[in-house]
Amino acid sequence: MKKDSLIIANKKFNSRLIVGTGKYKNMSECAKAIKLSGAEIVTVAVRRVNISDKNKPLLMDYIDPKKITYLPNTAGCFNSKEALRTLRLAREIGGWKLVKLEVLGDKKNLFPDMIETLKSTEVLAKEGFKVMVYCNDDPLMAKRLENSGADAIMPLAAPIGSGLGIQNKINIQIIRKQTKLPLIIDAGLGQASDATIAMELGCDGVLVNTAIAKAKKPFEMALAFKNAVIAGRQSFKSGRIDKILMGNPSSPSKGII
Amino acid sequence: MKKIKKIKIKINGKIKSINQDSNLSLALKNLKIPLNKVAIELNEEIIDKKKINKIKLNKNDKIEIVHFIGGG
8 A cells, every 4th residue: 555644844754743841740650652653743832941840851852852753832822922922932942843833712612712812823933933723623724823823723613622523524524625734623522433434534743732631541542543533534535435314225226036 | 358249139039248349150059050951041141151250240239040840
């Protein structure tokens, strides 16, 4: 079978599952879950170094950025200024240009502030960043992000951490039809089948954090998501049958005794 | 012995007292910061890590040192 790579900003990835590194019990649980998920890209947050506890374990000691692509994220930023500051710092840590932009607008539902997101995308693209953009499942906004220089469109399935699964399949399909950019479902998935559905809608990948990290058995769930993404992609590429309202027997009607 | 004058600066929100003739490189060395894993801001401006031993610190300077942690 022909290799079916995910290409983001000219970089090839074999896995279509991106995982977050937050909410795990500890670093080693996080590292093991990532390994089992097969993910080649992980999102990371930019935060202050703990200067009073120098022995605190570092993420880079557990997940080797030479083997796994770090995707710095602006989670927790509520305006363009904070998001730009965060990503400029992330680039400074070690040359990271591929980033995930996430500008939130509401502390309760964590929906993206699309006006601030759009503004930030323009600036970041001009500064040479490769921007994967967390956004609403709004086809018009997705188009505007694309025109502003986004490298990947990442609409939410449902509010971050909600586990509700894809709420608006129609919009996701419309966005799929209108863009050739990588389309990655970000946020709101709850179980492996949600990832399969995303892939069957024609998405190029999914990003999952809470659904794996907070599952009762994170390692098993990491594997389940890995398989679900593969299954969904294969299903999408295989060309499903048309839906009909009547029954259509699977066995020949000729020769019935 | 001449007494070395101290100045107060803020690192990651915490007030620290350092020698007046100190530079950014020395301040970071004392905190055992692994330079290859962090980014540094001085008064909200990103600092080129290669130039930190040339950067003098002044009273009330604000330094932010960030790194990557787990996140979604």
